[in-house]
Amino acid sequence: MPVPVLKSGRLDVMGNTSSRTLRLLSLLQTHRHWAGSELADRLNVSLRTVRRDIDRLRDLGYPVDPQRGIDGGYQLAPGATLPPLVVDDEEAVALVLGLLAGAQSPVAGTAEASVRALGKVIQVMPKRLRRRVDALRSTTEQATWVPPAASVEGDTLIAVAQACRDSERLDFDYTAADHVRSQRRVEPHRLVSLGRNWYLVAYDLTRQDWRSFRLDRLAAPRTTGTRFGPRDLPADGAAAFVRAGIAKIPRPVQVDAVIAAPVDEVRSRVGRWASIDERADGTCRLQFSTESLDWATLTLGATGADFAIQGPPELLEHLRTWADRFTRATKIRGARLK
Amino acid sequence: MPVPVLKSGRLDVMGNTSSRTLRLLSLLQTHRHWAGSELADRLNVSLRTVRRDIDRLRDLGYPVDPQRGIDGGYQLAPGATLPPLVVDDEEAVALVLGLLAGAQSPVAGTAEASVRALGKVIQVMPKRLRRRVDALRSTTEQATWVPPAASVEGDTLIAVAQACRDSERLDFDYTAADHVRSQRRVEPHRLVSLGRNWYLVAYDLTRQDWRSFRLDRLAAPRTTGTRFGPRDLPADGAAAFVRAGIAKIPRPVQVDAVIAAPVDEVRSRVGRWASIDERADGTCRLQFSTESLDWATLTLGATGADFAIQGPPELLEHLRTWADRFTRATKIRGARLK
DNA sequence: CTCTTTAGGACAGGAACTGGCATCAAGGGG
DNA sequence: CCCCTTGATGCCAGTTCCTGTCCTAAAGAG
Incomplete structure (x- = not known):
């Protein structure tokens, strides 16, 4: 007789209210909308208790928006602080891969935070997930690669x-x-x-x-x-x-170029992060800053159109060497180099 | 008299054990190592209760490794499932930026998971953090940009x-x-x-x-x-x-090239995701696959050395057009295009 | 061996949790 | 406008379980 029947009071195992609070939090995070009765069903408690649990969450600082009337229910809303995140296996893997990318492209000061978060997750991540992360990392790396930076494992x-x-x-x-x-x-x-x-x-x-x-x-x-x-x-x-x-931080390269293509086309090929201004003659002016001449070169190449460089001069030089090497490469047949 | 003095039993507000369990989880995630007495201090309970709370966590499936003897303590260990993650503001921002990057570079099937996780986080993220994400996104975008894909907001x-x-x-x-x-x-x-x-x-x-x-x-x-x-x-x-x-998925480009530079140098410039084999004459063979000719071109350009293409033929063609455009660009003075 | 720290049982007082019931408030649909 | 559904809240009684204290074991570190 494993299930003792109780007339009232608490039931089954241990750590009830804690465990239930966590499960409730987890449920509220998967779906946006949950009916009270459904929650009661899932958590194996009465509707009254679910309402009290919801109240508990609210007291903990996680606002739960109610919706009354037919088809009513609850939904977790943004509060003052982020509630504990309950993620499944795949999400955890995605999270780690994303944070790794963020840690290795130190853009706007989020790098440190990425590493901190990474430490938290890695520490408690089941081993099978770590293996999945390792397996996927080599594939992902390409997409997050930034040309000439000294890369850290x-x-x-x-x-x-x-x-x-x-x-x-x-x-x-x-x-x-x-x-x-x-x-x-x-x-x-x-x-x-x-x-x-x-x-x-x-x-x-x-x-x-x-x-x-x-x-x-x-x-x-x-x-x-x-x-x-x-x-x-x-x-x-x-x-x-x-x-x-x-005392020497890599100085960003300020690229300024004119592209022989309409604004819309350039924007669709280059992305939203560069500033693109229309010019009268159907061409446009492309400006952006980067820390790498290689990257600047790629961006200009990816426009798929002719262009003229306003600056900086070292970019012009860089383009010339690339052009020369590419030209030589197209003239070599087979693997005979040198 | 806001602090009622109690001889025994529970004290202060409500939702005690739930709140404490969450706080304990949060503490165990920030530091690796916590002494029992320190936890008791932080949580405002007796040592005995801390032990019971730790037991509760273990029963919930989150292993807590103990360490006895002098300088002993507890630390959260990888278990069967990931515990709810407690992250601070900066980490949350880093997390969202990383997931956004992961969602937009659909590499190995983690894209869907990234979006799912993103949905969870966004839904409950405080507004001030959303603003920070929005502000940082434009900056970050550059690093995660993949050349010619149709990009989604x-x-x-x-x-x-x-x-x-x-x-x-x-x-x-x-x-x-x-x-x-x-x-x-x-x-x-x-x-x-x-x-x-x-x-x-x-x-x-x-x-x-x-x-x-x-x-x-x-x-x-x-x-x-x-x-x-x-x-x-x-x-x-x-x-x-x-x-x-x-019915048509972009076919990956299999790049095969010989680079006139030693293996170590190429590896340091190209990254770990390409396979690089040494050749007898001090050159090396570089092989990798990508979905974009632009990307392949950048990679070859970033080697900083002469190279010869073994395949595919369309890459050769692509190089030629880039070389031509670059050459033209270096010959144009100022903004006079067309 | 000694000291420190975790592990965990026993115990008693009391706080807090649970389910049931009643009442009120708020949306949606007819 | 009325009715139905669903959430919000208060109260009650029963009982569970949480908490601090005390005590004994066991496990590392020096």
């Missing part, structure tokens, strides 16, 4: 980020700018994304001083498992510390 | 996805392939990502039949707010239905 990024978050000592191999390799043992402090690169600010236990390391020159990170206490960084902040040691 | 994608999920009628403007514009009222059924395009499978209420719509030709979607019941789709599934109406 996703695994490295996550491992270092977690070590920072958890204040765990970190060992790794480092290849300095002068190609000298060394083994390091550090107390990782913060991860900073500057320009197109990732930097680790850490206290180097061997050198007994603060250092910053470029993540793309860092290999085989492994945590020793030992945690360490806080230590004061001399500079004003991690980002300032890195910037003091670098 | 993020807002459109989300709106249609939500209408599908919630079974709500949808009105929109549609521009067919023959440029004829029309107003549609449909019952949206599913969103399918095929090749590089998004398709909406829906029952057209005006035409009284099932149709599939390309999302990039769809504008100003708006839900009427009225829900509808399930309706049987004639074909085997949404994807099959779309495929039946299309």
Whole structure:
């Protein structure tokens, strides 16, 4: 007789109200609209209790909009804070892939947040999902690739980020700018994304001083498992510390060109992120900024039309070398190079 | 006297155990390692209760690894399912941007999942965060842009996805392939990502039949707010239905080239997703597949070295046109085009 | 071995959860 | 305008289960 019959009061297993609150949250996130009776059915409680649970959610700060009358129900609405997100397997994988892409294209300061979120998810993600992520990553990478940036392995990024978050000592191999390799043992402090690169600010236990390391020159990170206490960084902040040691952030390229094609066509081929102005003679003026001449070249090439460069001059030079190489490539038959 | 002093039993507001379970989950997600006493402190309960709460989490299926002895504590471990994710504001923004990118580069079937997750997050995201997402999107777009695909507005994608999920009628403007514009009222059924395009499978209420719509030709979607019941789709599934109406999926381009540069250099410039084989004479062979000739061209250009194309022939042709246009561009002075 | 920290049983008081019932309010449809 | 459906709220009684205290075990670290 596994099911004890109770006249009233709480029933079945344990952690009831907690578990039910989470399940309710999860249900409200999958569908927009839920009838009270349906929720009661799913949660195995009376309608009255469902209403109380909904009230509980509201008290927790997650607004639930009611809808009365026939075909009424509840729906989760935007509140002051984001409720705990309940995602299924596929969504989790998509989420991680998206965050990886976001972490590796440090555009507008979301890179750090991407890595933080990534750390959270990776930590608790079932292993089977990690495998799926690994399998898909190689495929996805292409779409998120940004030409000439020194790229960091996703695994490295996550491992270092977690070590920072958890204040765990970190060992790794480092290849300095002068190609000298060394083994390091550090107390990782913060991860900073500057320009197109990732930097680790850490206290180097061997050198007994603060250092910053470029993540793309860092290999085989492994945590020793030992945690360490806080230590004061001399500079004003991690980002300032890195910037003091670098002082050169890649300067963006301001592209300005005239395209021999109508505005609409250029826009459809180039995307919405460039500014495109119409000109009187059916051509248009294309302006955008990027950090890479390669990217600028691709954009101009993708317009599929003739164009003229107003600036910058180095782009013109870059185009010339590409044109020369392409021309040579079209004249070579087979694999005979050199 | 706002704080009632109680000798025993539960205290303060309401929804205690639920709220505490969520807060515990949130704490365990931010740091890897938490001492029991610290948790007790944060949650304002006794140590014994914290242990019981941890037990509750374990019963809910979220393994919490203990660590005994000095400097012991708890940490959330990967379990069978992903626990509800508690993310802060910045992480939420990063998450949405990542998912948007994932939804718009339909690589390996994660596109649908990205859109689903996106729907969940958007629905409950505080408005101030939505504004931040909107502000950042234009900046981010560049990095996730894939050359010549018909691009779909993020807002459109989300709106249609939500209408599908919630079974709500949808009105929109549609521009067919023959440029004829029309107003549609449909019952949206599913969103399918095929090749590089998004398709909406829906029952057209005006035409009284099932149709599939390309999302990039769809504008100003708006839900009427009225829900509808399930309706049987004639074909085997949404994807099959779309495929039946299309039948041409963009064929991938298999690129095979020889580069006049050493393997290491090519790899560092091109990325890890292409296969690069060493050749005897210091050159290397580069192979990869992509759906876009433009992309292939960029990749070859980014190697920064001379190269020869083994195939496909259309790539050679494509290179020639680019080279010609680039050459012309370098010969034009100023904005005088045509 | 000792110290620290988690694990978990027993216990008692009391808070809080549950279902049922009644009343009110709000939409939708005829 | 009336009726029906569905959510909002208050109250009650029964009982469950949550909480802090006390205590004993067990497991790592030094």
